[in-house]
Amino acid sequence: MMTLEGAKEILSKQFQSQEFLVEQIDSFLSFGGLIPFEILVFPSFDRSSSIKVKDDYGDEVGEILFTKSQEKREIQSLPFEQFICFLHSNAADSIAEKDFEFTSDYLLLKKNKLPDYLARFKSTSPIWGGYFHLDNITQYRYTKTNSIREINAIDNLNIDRDFYFETLATAFRETNPFTRFLKLYHMIELKFDIHTAEKIKDLLDIGNKEKEISRTLRDYSREDIERLKSLFSLKLDPYKIVPYLESVSNFKTKAESIFYEYGKDSNPIKEKKSFDKLITIGFSEISLNQVLGNNRFKIVIPALAAYWIYRIRSSIAHNKLGEYLMTQSDEDIIVEFAEPLLREIITQCYKK
Numbered sequence: 001m002m003t004l005e006g007a008k009e010i011l012s013k014q015f016q017s018q019e020f021l022v023e024q025i026d027s028f029l030s031f032g033g034l035i036p037f038e039i040l041v042f043p044s045f046d047r048s049s050s051i052k053v054k055d056d057y058g059d060e061v062g063e064i065l066f067t068k069s070q071e072k073r074e075i076q077s078l079p080f081e082q083f084i085c086f087l088h089s090n091a092a093d094s095i096a097e098k099d100f101e102f103t104s105d106y107l108l109l110k111k112n113k114l115p116d117y118l119a120r121f122k123s124t125s126p127i128w129g130g131y132f133h134l135d136n137i138t139q140y141r142y143t144k145t146n147s148i149r150e151i152n153a154i155d156n157l158n159i160d161r162d163f164y165f166e167t168l169a170t171a172f173r174e175t176n177p178f179t180r181f182l183k184l185y186h187m188i189e190l191k192f193d194i195h196t197a198e199k200i201k202d203l204l205d206i207g208n209k210e211k212e213i214s215r216t217l218r219d220y221s222r223e224d225i226e227r228l229k230s231l232f233s234l235k236l237d238p239y240k241i242v243p244y245l246e247s248v249s250n251f252k253t254k255a256e257s258i259f260y261e262y263g264k265d266s267n268p269i270k271e272k273k274s275f276d277k278l279i280t281i282g283f284s285e286i287s288l289n290q291v292l293g294n295n296r297f298k299i300v301i302p303a304l305a306a307y308w309i310y311r312i313r314s315s316i317a318h319n320k321l322g323e324y325l326m327t328q329s330d331e332d333i334i335v336e337f338a339e340p341l342l343r344e345i346i347t348q349c350y351k352k
Contacts (some may be wrong), residue, residue: 004029009156014083023111029088030111032080036088038104039064040137042130053107055119061117062109064131068071072099081108082090104134109309114250139259142175142328142336154294156352164190164350178316178326185250186341189224191349192231225266228306235349238301242283245304249279251333262324266310268303312338 002010008022020032028035028176045051047066067085075095078086085106109117126132159165167190170184199216203209207218248255260272269275274291281287283304285297292300312334315324326334 032085038134040132067102232302
């Protein structure tokens with residue numbers, strides 16, 4: 001931000017016929033009684049006009065200006081409110097360029113409301129106002145990447161509806177791995193819905209299958225974990241899933257917390273000592289039957305995939321006490337384990 005004297009000089013040159021008081025209030029510059037704050041605004045707002053902000057007494061606190069744009073604007077032609085936003089963004093005490101591109105929207109706060117606003121409203125504006133002050137946003141970049149060096153092309157995937165592609169496109173645009181995981185998880189939810197509808201249609205075409213239709217509807221109304229287990233038992237190749245499950249060994253401590261410390265009764269490997277042994281020797285058919293017995297490989301592996309995926313989904317989505325609370329430090333287990341596993345599950349579930 002430029003100095004007080006620099007701001008005064010530029011403003012007087014820009015608006016020669018008018019005088020605007022420029023003053024320093026604490027660490028803020030006030031222009032004509034207005035203090036600009038850079039903000040990030042919720043994307044659903046209509047940006048065609050500004051928005052008045054009022055306090056709990058109905059008094060006007062300030063105004064949101066939608067200045068962010070993909071186009072540069074001629075600095076000399078900016079109206080006063082936008083010009084002072086430009087001054088806030090400009091660190092130099094002179095104007096070197098002809099045009100300027102706004103990268104943020106702004107709240108123009110009335111200077112007499114500053115102390116009250118800072119004390120009572122600023123930090124909570126995302127909740128009551130739908131906008132974030134940029135200096136209140138934690139600056140964190142998601143940087144974890146997957147070290148895959150080979151991808152196998154797969155044919156005969158039945159992705160034949162527009163909303164499948166819309167869901168995938170939304171997921172792949174997402175840079176936050178936790179949000180991306182949830183969006184990819186939607187592909188499984190969509191598949192279960194369509195899978196159930198197709199089963200009912202086939203039963204209706206056959207005729208006289210009311211009991212089977214009733215059971216199908218009962219399965220559909222169950223909790224998500226039961227629906228996942230039902231779908232995965234039909235669609236997943238347990239032998240192809242095993243390598244993706246075994247990569248959890250790189251995150252043993254976190255896996256123990258997610259699947260056991262905060263575990264649920266639906267865990268198909270209920271004894272942690274069995275999990276500890278399998279995570280060491282692997283989840284192959286020989287290993288799993290050795291630890292669990294009874295030739296349960298083809299039953300346990302799809303159920304285990306369902307449980308692990310659902311527990312991770314719940315840890316991200318619920319974010320409440322009683323769940324494993326995902327933080328930025330868990331980015332690695334999502335990018336390197338959970339997301340590859342989920343993508344392989346999606347591939348198998350959409351196989352014709």
